[in-house]
Amino acid sequence: MITITILRKLALSLPESEEAPHFERTSFRVKKKIFATYDAKLKRAALKLSESDQDVFSRMSKGSIYPIGNKWGRQGWTYAELKTVNKQLFTDALLTSYCEVAPKKLADQVREQMGDQD
Numbered sequence: 001m002i003t004i005t006i007l008r009k010l011a012l013s014l015p016e017s018e019e020a021p022h023f024e025r026t027s028f029r030v031k032k033k034i035f036a037t038y039d040a041k042l043k044r045a046a047l048k049l050s051e052s053d054q055d056v057f058s059r060m061s062k063g064s065i066y067p068i069g070n071k072w073g074r075q076g077w078t079y080a081e082l083k084t085v086n087k088q089l090f091t092d093a094l095l096t097s098y099c100e101v102a103p104k105k106l107a108d109q110v111r112e113q114m115g116d117q118d
Contacts, residue, residue: 002080002082002087002090004040006087007028007094010094011036012028014095014098014102014106015030015102015106015109016106017029017035024039025037025038026038030098031106035098035101036098044080045082046077048078049077049078051076053076053093054067054073057092057093058078061080061089063081064080064084066078066079076100080093
């Protein structure tokens with residue numbers, strides 16, 4: 001299970017990321033762009049992915065990661081059920097989400113670090 005403490009630690013470890021309120025949710029941003037939100041009531045995160053990444057993570061997660069069922073989902077916004085999602089898969093999805101919205105220079109730093117872990 002991914003807790004808000006784990007999500008916060010992962011998200012805020014990324015270059016220039018910040019935490020800020022977003023309506024009734026907590027958001028994580030880079031350069032004022034949201035790459036993830038957390039819904040405490042539902043224990044669910046929303047991540048911004050490309051359409052192809054959304055498809056890949058959805059297929060790999062066995063139902064724990066899936067497109068939001070409206071126009072936001074068609075724009076790449078994707079739910080991650082934090083009670084059931086695999087931690088490594090979620091971490092990869094969060095990093096991918098960050099890279100989707102971050103400026104190229106910051107995204108390249110994260111991609112380089114991800115490559116170093118393989």
